[in-house]
Amino acid sequence: MITLTFVYILAGLTFALFAGLGFMDRSNPKRFGNAAFWGLLALSMLAGDYLGDFGNGLLVLALVAIAGAGQIGRAPGGEVPAEVQAERAVRYGNFLLLVALIIPAVALAGTFLFKWVPGLADPNQATLISLALGVLAALAVGMARLRSPLMLPAQQGRRLLDAVGWAAVLPQMLASLGAVFALAGVGEVVGGLIGTAIPQGSLFGAVLAFGLGMALFTMVMGNAFAAFPVMMAAVGLPLLIKQYHGDPAVVAAIGMLAGFCGTLMTPMAANFNLVPAALLELKSPYGVIRAQIGTAVPLLAVNIVFIWLFAF
Amino acid sequence: MLVLIGIAIIIAGFLLRFNPLLVIMASALATGLAAGLDVQAIVAAFGKAFNDTRYVSIIWIVLPVIGLLEAYGLQQHARRLIDRMKGATLGRLLTSYLLLRQVMSAVGLTSVAGHAQTVRPLVAPMAEAAAEAKNDALTDDQREEVKAFAAATDNVGLFFGEDIFLAIGSILLMKGLLEGYGYVIEPLHFSMWAIPTAIAAFLIHGFRLRRLERRMTGKEASA
Numbered sequence: 001m002i003t004l005t006f007v008y009i010l011a012g013l014t015f016a017l018f019a020g021l022g023f024m025d026r027s028n029p030k031r032f033g034n035a036a037f038w039g040l041l042a043l044s045m046l047a048g049d050y051l052g053d054f055g056n057g058l059l060v061l062a063l064v065a066i067a068g069a070g071q072i073g074r075a076p077g078g079e080v081p082a083e084v085q086a087e088r089a090v091r092y093g094n095f096l097l098l099v100a101l102i103i104p105a106v107a108l109a110g111t112f113l114f115k116w117v118p119g120l121a122d123p124n125q126a127t128l129i130s131l132a133l134g135v136l137a138a139l140a141v142g143m144a145r146l147r148s149p150l151m152l153p154a155q156q157g158r159r160l161l162d163a164v165g166w167a168a169v170l171p172q173m174l175a176s177l178g179a180v181f182a183l184a185g186v187g188e189v190v191g192g193l194i195g196t197a198i199p200q201g202s203l204f205g206a207v208l209a210f211g212l213g214m215a216l217f218t219m220v221m222g223n224a225f226a227a228f229p230v231m232m233a234a235v236g237l238p239l240l241i242k243q244y245h246g247d248p249a250v251v252a253a254i255g256m257l258a259g260f261c262g263t264l265m266t267p268m269a270a271n272f273n274l275v276p277a278a279l280l281e282l283k284s285p286y287g288v289i290r291a292q293i294g295t296a297v298p299l300l301a302v303n304i305v306f307i308w309l310f311a312f
Numbered sequence: 313m314l315v316l317i318g319i320a321i322i323i324a325g326f327l328l329r330f331n332p333l334l335v336i337m338a339s340a341l342a343t344g345l346a347a348g349l350d351v352q353a354i355v356a357a358f359g360k361a362f363n364d365t366r367y368v369s370i371i372w373i374v375l376p377v378i379g380l381l382e383a384y385g386l387q388q389h390a391r392r393l394i395d396r397m398k399g400a401t402l403g404r405l406l407t408s409y410l411l412l413r414q415v416m417s418a419v420g421l422t423s424v425a426g427h428a429q430t431v432r433p434l435v436a437p438m439a440e441a442a443a444e445a446k447n448d449a450l451t452d453d454q455r456e457e458v459k460a461f462a463a464a465t466d467n468v469g470l471f472f473g474e475d476i477f478l479a480i481g482s483i484l485l486m487k488g489l490l491e492g493y494g495y496v497i498e499p500l501h502f503s504m505w506a507i508p509t510a511i512a513a514f515l516i517h518g519f520r521l522r523r524l525e526r527r528m529t530g531k532e533a534s535a
Binding site: 004007008010011014015041044045048049051052053054055056057058059060061063064067068070079080082085086087088089090091092093094096097099100103104107108111125127128131132135138139142143146148152153154155156157158159160161166167168169170171172173174175176177178179180181183184185186189190220224225228229232237241248249250252253254256257260263264267268270271272273275276277279280282283284287288290291292294295298299302303306310 | 313315316318319322323326331332333334336337339340343344346347349352354355356357358359360361362363364365366367368369370371372373374375376377378379380381382383384385386387388389390392393420421422423424425427428429430431432433434436456457459460461462463464466467468470471472475481482485486489490493495497501502503504505506508509512513516517520
């Protein structure tokens with residue numbers, strides 16, 4: 001049976017390859033830092049379960065030290081010239097599109113297959129496992145037809161990852177910070193503060209505090225999942241559901257979506273907001289957030305009104 | 313109260329533009345110390361969480377495929393496709409992607425598309441080409457905005473589609489949490505109540521995409 005371990009091994013080997021190629025790239029003055037950073041990430045993927053909690057913690061400290069000392073950088077150039085790309089685009093055209101669509105197609109097919117036919121792969125991780133299989137399939141088909149040099153995908157992939165840089169592990173780092181916050185009881189303290197700030201006797205005031213609290217706390221934590229239990233315990237449950245008899249399904253479902261509006265507006269949700277800015281090589285890391293605020297703010301207002309209308 | 317120091321460090325650190333990885337580590341240490349943990353326990357807790365959330369970072373395995381296809385001209389091809397489709401305006405293109413992403417997410421196919429898988433190789437270059445088709449004097453800033461909107465559209469589509477799916481993590485979290493308080497609710501009820509917001513998100517973001525198109529093609533924008 002295929003489990004997530006298979007995906008971690010694949011990711012570990014990919015990062016190890018990036019580290020090795022980075023180490024050999026003499027055009028990059030920061031090649032040692034890059035190699036160490038991706039190498040440690042490869043170690044984490046391959047052997048994280050055997051390092052122990054403290055060992056993994058030291059690994060993270062090393063990653064932070066490399067990034068914090070500014071030892072990660074990208075070599076200039078390395079991309080295929082635009083004219084060559086344009087020439088090849090005419091020649092290979094729709095085949096490229098086909099290969100690009102292999103990944104989502106396999107992810108889709110595998111998700112259903114692994115859920116319906118038990119025993120092939122861990123059904124709880126069906127999509128991630130299928131995504132990895134899709135990557136392998138796309139590489140095999142693409143490299144065979146394009147007759148690309150063996151190392152070209154790894155070299156170009158490394159170039160793209162170097163452009164993202166340390167931001168590549170930012171989402172994982174923030175998720176881990178959330179775990180430390182939970183351990184320290186940050187949520188309870190924030191919930192208590194918000195709970196005391198609500199005017200007594202106003203239904204709309206309570207709904208407003210709940211919706212805004214979900215969005216604001218999500219912005220701080222970078223994740224609506226972290227904000228939800230806190231805001232439900234502080235406002236949703238005692239006030240909206242118990243005191244004003246709101247429908248718990250509406251309060252929970254739309255409250256969560258109010259939190260998602262917060263996700264659109266915060267750099268703490270790095271994988272959605274900062275990573276794409278790096279991937280698209282935008283000048284400002286906050287470009288994506290700026291594009292989203294105009295949707296998030298009115299939608300948050302709509303969500304607050306929806307809770308008020310539908311729950312009571 | 314003292315544990316809130318971690319939040320203050322995060323906000324200050326981001327505002328002062330220190331390296332975010334350093335800021336996160338400092339915040340974790342300060343929060344842990346304020347809660348009475350010793351340094352070794354904090355490092356171990358952080359390490360455990362880092363190891364448990366490795367799945368967040370496996371998306372990068374798609375980069376070799378994207379790198380290969382881009383080296384052979386995928387972005388140029390995506391642009392040429394848009395050039396050939398006369399009806400493909402920036403607004404229509406991104407609105408179609410928004411709808412597609414919402415519908416796919418609503419049936420649980422959240423990882424099928426994404427910033428690495430679809431936005432960088434396909435949606436962003438297509439959006440750029442669609443904007444260029446109507447405005448040959450596109451400035452760098454406008455180009456940036458079009459690309460940023462391509463990524464934003466992916467996020468909006470994902471966030472306000474996925475909660476309609478019954479088995480998504482957030483629905484399971486809601487169900488579990490409310491059950492702990494004694495309210496047993498079928499996942500279907502949560503899914504149903506995600507639909508009004510999904511429609512509102514489509515209307516609001518779709519409207520903004522139309523305005524984006526006007527800004528990118530209008531005369532006042534290129535002045």
